[in-house]
Amino acid sequence: MQLTRRTFVGSALGTAAAMGLAACGATGGNAAAGGEKALTGTYTIHVGGYDWGPGVDKALITFDAPLDAVSATDFTVTETKQVTDWADPTFPVIETTLDRQVTDAYLADAEGNKTEEPSNTIALELYVSPLDGGNMVFNMDSQFATWCDPYYLTFTPADGAALTSEGATVTGVTIEQNPTAQTTAADMFKQGAYTASDGIAFDYVAYAPEEESDALLVWLHGMGEGGGQVTGKTTPYAPVLGGRVTALASDALQSKMPIHVLAPQCPTVWSDIDGQMTNFQNGIDQRDDCYYREALAELIDSYAEGIGATKIVIAGCSAGGYMTMNLAAHYQDKYTAYVPVCEAYNDRFITDEQIAVLAKVPMFFIHSANDDTVDCNENTMPTLQRLKDAGATELHSHISEKVVDTSGLYTNEDGTPYEYGGHFAWVYFHNNEADCDECGIPVFDWIVEQMQ
Secondary structure: OEOOOOOOOEOOOHHHHHHHHHHOOOOOOOEEOOOEEEEEEEEEEEEEEEOOEEEEEEEEEEEEEEEOOOOOOOEEEEEEEEEEOOOOOOOOEEEEEEEEOEEEEEEEOOOOOEOOOOEEEEEEEEOOEOOEOOOEEEEOOOOEEEEOOOEEEEEEEOOOOOOEEOOEEEEEEEEOOOOOOEEEOOOOOEEEEEEOOOOOEEEEEEEOOOOOOOEEEEEEOOHHHOOHHHHOOOOOOHHHHOOOHHHHHOHHHHOOOOOEEEEEEOOOOOOOOOOOOHHHOOOOOOOOOOOOHHHHHHHHHHHHHHHOOOEEEEEEEOHHHHHHHHHHHHHHHHOOEEEEEOOOOOHHHOOHHHHHHHOOOOEEEEEEOOOOOOOOOOOHHHHHHHHHHOOOOOEEEEEEOOEEOOOOOOEOOOOOEOEEOOOOOHHHHHOOOOEOOOOOOEHHHHHHHHHO
């Protein structure tokens, strides 16, 4: 499937959506004379976690009467949501309506499982890509990503669709505008909260493996997934749906070793110096002073104690990479190992004395050389060199030239793999495709070695 960019055009659906549904002949009600029916229904959505972030990839529609059969060509689907208008130099957040591609459709039971029998529930699987299906929007003013509000799907019987219900011809369909519920790829994570001794409160989600484990992996999100307490428009699930962090709870890692996963959400930004984002008022004034460092360490220690974890690996990307390195610089060998990904902690903050200790601590750096958001040559590369010069024996790194799709699902028009921005180095981490440049060990395998 080739990716092509779309022009986002704002659309005020509201009344228009209702008129569109009415135009389908949907008035609700029961079987009409002559073997005809008009159906009414509601729907739920499923949000998957992908390399680039969340994507609405499935809808379950439940009608007031059973459908006899359904195919992928029976419904057209549009998506109404907020997007950032990147063509406007002020980058406003606008409302727009986009077409969604139905890749599969089938009769389903209440849980969404395929069935061959007529059913009141149908499943529509929807194509997702870096350009299709996202339900989060990045706000340039706040620098946070939030859940799109509004976000809803509109379902219309396609021209020529021959839908029947108990043998009667379906003459129209009315489906409530907003989804009644949603499931996500992160539902195996459970939500929690913690207040540190200094009063700083964190929300978090955490995954507990079925088998007993004394291993804990802490994931620290990037800048966009924070700010839930400020905006009120995300939840603690944003840090694991804002990228493919759900892979940490999948067989890709867990089949190698059962590992607890803790993903806290920063109230603002990990590199905030005072909790008020004072150092973000005129660009980003990065400093070593971190308002959340001690409180986060308290949360990690408290959670680890509660589950009996004795081995703790800290990993994070971008602003979360900043915090990973900040913890490493100030706590050094307190934790088992560190995985900084496209980290935003400038090398000048790390003293020679800290380097001398970190040279003995297992570390695995991941970055892309063409990262134009966080310069690899100001952060990762000089720190790597200083650690090597200090005789580091447990140092690993994966420095790619660029970041491209490796699934084979997304290509450019010329057939080459779709290329992400250089800052997306977390793609290689979450897919366990960040192999050490020197020894070849994949990062998940390396993490497991540190936990044993």
